[in-house]
Amino acid sequence: MSYYRYFPLWKTLLEGSGAEVVLSRRTGKSLLENGVRHCVDDICVPVKLYYGHVLDLKDRVDSLFVSRVVSVEKADCDTYTCPKLIGLPDMIKSSLEGLPPMIEFVVDIQNMSLKTSAKKLAKDLGARAGTARKILSRSLDVQARYEAELLRGLTPEQAMEKVFEGGNGEHEGAAVGERNVNIALVGHEYLIHDPFISHNLPRKLKSLGANPILMSEVPQEVLEKELCRYPEISWSYEKELLGAASYFLGRDDIDGVMLIIGFACGPDSIIGEIINREVRTPLSPPLTTLVLDEHTGEAGVATRIEAFVDLIRHARERQ
Ligand code: SF4
Known part of the structure; x- marks a missing residue:
């Protein structure tokens, strides 16, 4: 986590x-299924994954x-x-x-x-x-x-x-403006960066010619400045989500924002509502929410991402 x-x-x-x-092995189908089997049903998918990783390691x-x-x-x-x-x-x-x-x-x-x-x-x-x-x-x-x-x-x-x-950590196109569509990803790192559960979301965006912008690029002082505008939130990770969404939704060079949340995550569902109702304005770039759980299929995620990128491209062509 x-x-x-x-x-x-x-x-x-x-x-x-x-x-x-x-390290435990990378998340895969059997690791996740094992985690799901040992967890209570109504818990979020990252915790189910965590169980899978613990079980993967315990005898080694x-x-x-x-x-x-x-x-x-x-x-x-x-x-x-x-x-x-x-x-x-x-x-x-x-x-x-x-x-x-x-x-x-x-x-x-x-x-x-x-x-x-x-x-x-x-x-x-x-x-x-x-x-x-x-x-x-x-x-x-x-x-x-x-x-x-x-x-x-x-x-x-x-x-x-x-x-x-000591690698050079070359990254394909993370700089804003290098590609024609800049999409900010707002969500917990344990969801976005787990290639199995997010179905390789950042890479999928790149394959569509979009440039994923990560929350981890936003400096702490910028997050804090954004947060001054909203009521005090007691969950620290969700504060980061709120501050990052507010920052990205106010930037001219961001074409769209994807909010990635885990199914059965209480804090995220509340923050998602606050972002939708209080942060987004008619002038904000399009915002979409992607809810991930152990049943989310790759085709469904791919379709949502393609539709979002298409929508942004068409909207820009009409401008
Ligand atoms: S913040 Fe949400 S996704 Fe993360 S552990 Fe808590 S309930 Fe699960």
């Missing part, structure tokens, strides 16, 4: 402390690294992530049997800096004080470089390749 946000930090920290990092590792993401920003008022993200380690502990021991990483930036959480992890892994300090500074540096690459418009995969493998 937070792989696309914090993996560079964790990988550097774990490897620096002497651990070997084993000595310890399971799990994150408890409580808050991802320092704000004047209390903000939290969704309860499912906060309770994820408890959910899997109470419903899956035969799990290896867990290493829990708490992200609660409102109350504890990322540095403090990382320091605690290095200590739990047995790193000595001097070594822990070095690992910590290297890990935070890698994470900062990763975030800088995301701001440049690289996808998480490209940014990780650049940070870890």
Whole structure:
């Protein structure tokens, strides 16, 4: 659930402390089906996927690294992530049997800096004080470089390749204006960047000659400025969605905005309504909502994307 946000930090920290990092396999049909079988029915698809990934790993590792993401920003008022993200380690502990021991990483930036959480992890892994300090500074540096690459418009995969493998992270057409249709994608990274569940959405847009613009390109200060115009929202990830949608819907060089939400996600459904009713204006570029779940077929997603891109092209031809 937070792989696309914090993996560079964790990988550097774990490897620096002497651990070997084993990743679950990429999401696929059987991994998802396994997750669905072990989860309650009415939960969102990202959590079902998470279960699938845990089950994929459980017999292949000595310890399971799990994150408890409580808050991802320092704000004047209390903000939290969704309860499912906060309770994820408890959910899997109470419903899956035969799990290896867990290493829990708490992200609660409102109350504890990322540095403090990382320091605690290095200590739990047995790193000595001097070594822990070095690992910590290297890990935070890698994470900062990763975030800088995301701001440049690289996808998480490209940014990780650049940070870890020294690749150039070349990205096809992420710069606004390079292609004729610029479409902003607003949604959780664990939905948009999982190629299986999003049916390769960013790549599909590129294959249609459209240029996907990612939320991770929007600097934090821009999001905060946009958010001043709306009532206080307590869910931190949804605040990001709202701020990004408001920013993209007000930009002249954005031709369309796609809101990607997971079926059965309570916070997203509310934010989707606020964006539709309060953020969008008659002057905004077209906005469409794509709801994803485990039953969403590839053909359905492809049709929706093609129709949206066609609509934008036709509207522009008529102008
Ligand atoms: S924010 Fe929505 S999609 Fe994400 S974990 Fe919570 S309910 Fe699921």
